[in-house]
Amino acid sequence: xxxxxxxxxxxxxxxxxxxxxxxxxxxxxxxxxxxxxxxxxxxxxxxxxxxxxxxxxxxxxxxxxxxxxxxxxxxxxxxxxxxxxxxxxxxxxxxxxxxxxxxxxxxxxxxxxxxxxxxxxxxxxxxxxxxxxxxxxxxxxxxxxxxxxxxxxxxxxxxxxxxxxxxxxxxxxxxxxxxxxxxxxxxxxxxxxxxxxxxxxxxxxxxxxxxxxxxxxxxxxxxxxxxxxxxxxxxxxxxxxxxxxxxxxxxxxxxx
Amino acid sequence: xxxxxxxxxxxxxxxxxxxxxxxxxxxxxxxxxxxxxxxxxxxxxxxxxxxxxxxxxxxxxxxxxxxxxxxxxxxxxxxxxxxxxxxxxxxxxxxxxxxxxxxxxxxxxxxxxxxxxxxxxxxxxxxxxxxxxxxxxxxxxxxxxxxxxxxxxxxxxxxxxxxxxxxxxxxxxxxxxxxxxxxxxxxxxxxxxxxxxxxxxxxxxxxxxxxxxxxxxxxxxxxxxxxxxxxxxxxxxxxxxxxxxxxxxxxxxxxxxxxxxxxxxxxxxxxxxxxxxxxxxxxxxxxxxxxxxxxxxxxxxxxxxxxxxxxxxxxxxxxxxxxxxxxxxx
Ligand SMILES: Nc1ncnc2c1ncn2[C@@H]1O[C@H](COP(=O)(O)OP(=O)(O)OP(=O)(O)O)[C@@H](O)[C@H]1O
Ligand SMILES: [Mg+2]
Numbered sequence: 001x002x003x004x005x006x007x008x009x010x011x012x013x014x015x016x017x018x019x020x021x022x023x024x025x026x027x028x029x030x031x032x033x034x035x036x037x038x039x040x041x042x043x044x045x046x047x048x049x050x051x052x053x054x055x056x057x058x059x060x061x062x063x064x065x066x067x068x069x070x071x072x073x074x075x076x077x078x079x080x081x082x083x084x085x086x087x088x089x090x091x092x093x094x095x096x097x098x099x100x101x102x103x104x105x106x107x108x109x110x111x112x113x114x115x116x117x118x119x120x121x122x123x124x125x126x127x128x129x130x131x132x133x134x135x136x137x138x139x140x141x142x143x144x145x146x147x148x149x150x151x152x153x154x155x156x157x158x159x160x161x162x163x164x165x166x167x168x169x170x171x172x173x174x175x176x177x178x179x180x181x182x183x184x185x186x187x188x189x190x191x192x193x194x195x196x197x198x199x200x201x202x203x204x205x206x207x208x209x210x211x212x213x214x215x216x217x218x219x220x221x222x223x224x225x226x227x228x229x230x231x232x233x234x235x236x237x238x239x240x241x242x243x244x245x246x247x248x249x250x251x252x253x254x255x256x
Numbered sequence: 257x258x259x260x261x262x263x264x265x266x267x268x269x270x271x272x273x274x275x276x277x278x279x280x281x282x283x284x285x286x287x288x289x290x291x292x293x294x295x296x297x298x299x300x301x302x303x304x305x306x307x308x309x310x311x312x313x314x315x316x317x318x319x320x321x322x323x324x325x326x327x328x329x330x331x332x333x334x335x336x337x338x339x340x341x342x343x344x345x346x347x348x349x350x351x352x353x354x355x356x357x358x359x360x361x362x363x364x365x366x367x368x369x370x371x372x373x374x375x376x377x378x379x380x381x382x383x384x385x386x387x388x389x390x391x392x393x394x395x396x397x398x399x400x401x402x403x404x405x406x407x408x409x410x411x412x413x414x415x416x417x418x419x420x421x422x423x424x425x426x427x428x429x430x431x432x433x434x435x436x437x438x439x440x441x442x443x444x445x446x447x448x449x450x451x452x453x454x455x456x457x458x459x460x461x462x463x464x465x466x467x468x469x470x471x472x473x474x475x476x477x478x479x480x481x482x483x484x485x486x487x488x489x490x491x492x493x494x495x496x497x498x499x500x501x502x503x504x505x506x507x508x509x510x511x512x513x514x515x516x517x518x519x520x521x522x523x524x525x526x527x528x529x530x531x532x533x534x535x536x537x538x539x540x541x542x543x544x545x546x547x548x549x550x551x552x553x554x555x556x557x558x559x560x561x562x563x564x565x566x567x568x569x570x571x572x573x574x575x576x577x578x579x580x581x582x583x584x585x586x
Contacts, residue, residue, distance in 0.1 A: 007363075010348065013350060013351075014348070014350055017350050082344070082346045083346055083348050085345075086347060088313070088314070089312045089314070089335065089340045090336070090363040091332040091333075091364065092335075092363050093332070252316075254315045254316055255315070256269075
């Protein structure tokens with residue numbers, strides 16, 4: 001446990017060094033833009049909704065993109081520069097290394113996303129809007145989505161270059177967000193083999209749709225609260241499985 | 257007990273072309289006894305670093321086995337007894353020296369209570385007191401090398417594996433490393449190190465393993481080098497007549513003349529007295545008697561070259577044998 005946390009702390013510091021907090025400033029800029037440029041175009045109650053709409057979408061997108069950009073080179077850089085020699089030649093298993101890296105990224109991302117949530121909440125309150133429980137839950141699910149994507153990034157980075165890791169992770173993110181539509185599409189247009197292929201791909205992909213509560217949050221609709229628990233469980237299981245495979249690949253890796 | 261045992265290790269690397277691969281290590285075997293300093297000597301590209309990486313599990317061997325204190329390498333228990341200095345050390349640039357060592361110490365399981373004191377101790381041992389707060393990013397090559405040594409000995413390992421510990425160091429740094437190595441050996445640790453710097457190796461090692469083209473050519477102990485040295489007694493004299501030299505013919509390996517001086521290489525230790533007396537009695541003058549053993553460098557070059565030469569000879573021989581057979585046939 002101490003070994004994992006040491007690696008996590010080190011990764012955390014390394015990630016933080018990439019000056020991610022500037023992203024929060026960009027985020028504030030986008031929200032201000034939506035307040036002053038987009039809101040006047042809309043009428044009535046829709047005004048307050050725009051901040052929530054843009055704000056939640058921004059949290060989700062910024063979270064995932066940052067994980068991909070900041071995370072994809074972390075493992076690779078360590079192997080390339082041989083810094084990993086001083087870790088794996090100690091009594092540290094490869095699994096501990098993977099878990100350390102994963103938690104390091106997640107812990108670096110959490111404050112970033114939390115500060116975006118705070119910024120959004122403050123802006124909503126300034127606009128005399130209401131920060132409902134649903135809005136907070138939607139933000140929570142975006143963070144879970146970021147955790148899942150962190151695991152995906154770690155998985156790819158154990159065996160490919162940073163550029164390919166970013167690319168594959170982005171593909172996973174886009175396809176995972178559409179995954180339901182993907183099977184519909186295959187059923188409608190594809191032949192039999194196409195169906196099996198998309199089905200296989202479908203089960204491998206994270207189903208990111210379930211992390212999206214933004215529509216309900218914006219319009220303050222009712223939703224099934226037990227879904228939140230199930231989604232959390234799903235995220236944990238998905239991470240465990242993909243990290244297991246990451247470890248399987250990484251354990252066979254040679255460092256030359 | 258053997259601290260390190262490498263048994264018939266083979267390793268191939270995939271070459272640039274997809275399906276061909278080239279064998280780099282052809283069944284390397286050797287072992288390091290507990291408490292000795294074992295040198296690992298070989299020309300560039302011989303396979304030293306590859307062997308060391310296999311011992312540490314950074315590379316996987318295709319064949320053969322490695323044990324550390326009689327347990328398979330790679331087990332956590334084995335790994336916690338090893339300290340490793342890589343060939344061109346590189347460490348996290350964003351950490352300071354002290355932070356880096358603390359990180360390593362935690363991974364090696366040093367308790368928080370002892371960690372701080374241990375790091376301070378090691379930092380001053382490798383002579384980097386003034387740099388402990390400095391970021392590793394700004395370290396010079398020699399400072400990195402010292403950092404590498406510091407992280408290798410931090411957790412007080414029983415087996416130290418050093419890949420070219422002297423590279424990039426100034427004379428002071430070399431002395432520091434030599435002193436540390438000797439001190440560790442005196443405390444019962446085993447040290448296995450590769451180096452190109454033969455005098456360092458000669459001065460430190462109890463034994464040396466020589467690797468060439470991916471195979472162990474020879475393992476020599478220092479005592480063996482001295483035994484070779486018995487044949488190398490050189491007497492420098494002046495005023496030896498050719499008759500004197502002729503009388504001594506049976507005792508001498510070889511005679512060289514330069515200006516007025518004569519260099520006589522005596523065959524055996526026992527003959528020295530006879531030779532010297534005879535030169536005196538016939539009116540000669542002894543200028544110097546030296547008992548030189550060939551340096552490791554000479555032995556090394558002889559081995560490397562000798563291998564080439566004998567390989568050439570062997571192929572010549574087989575060629576001529578073939579020709580002879582042809583002649584017989586015709
Ligand atoms: N990853 C690799 N892929 C292909 N060939 C490799 C690889 N690593 C090493 N080699 C080859 O293996 C041989 C041995 O290399 P190694 O680094 O073990 O030599 P060395 O004895 O440490 O040399 P030096 O004294 O220069 O450090 C070399 O011919 C090298 O080209
Ligand atoms: Mg080498």
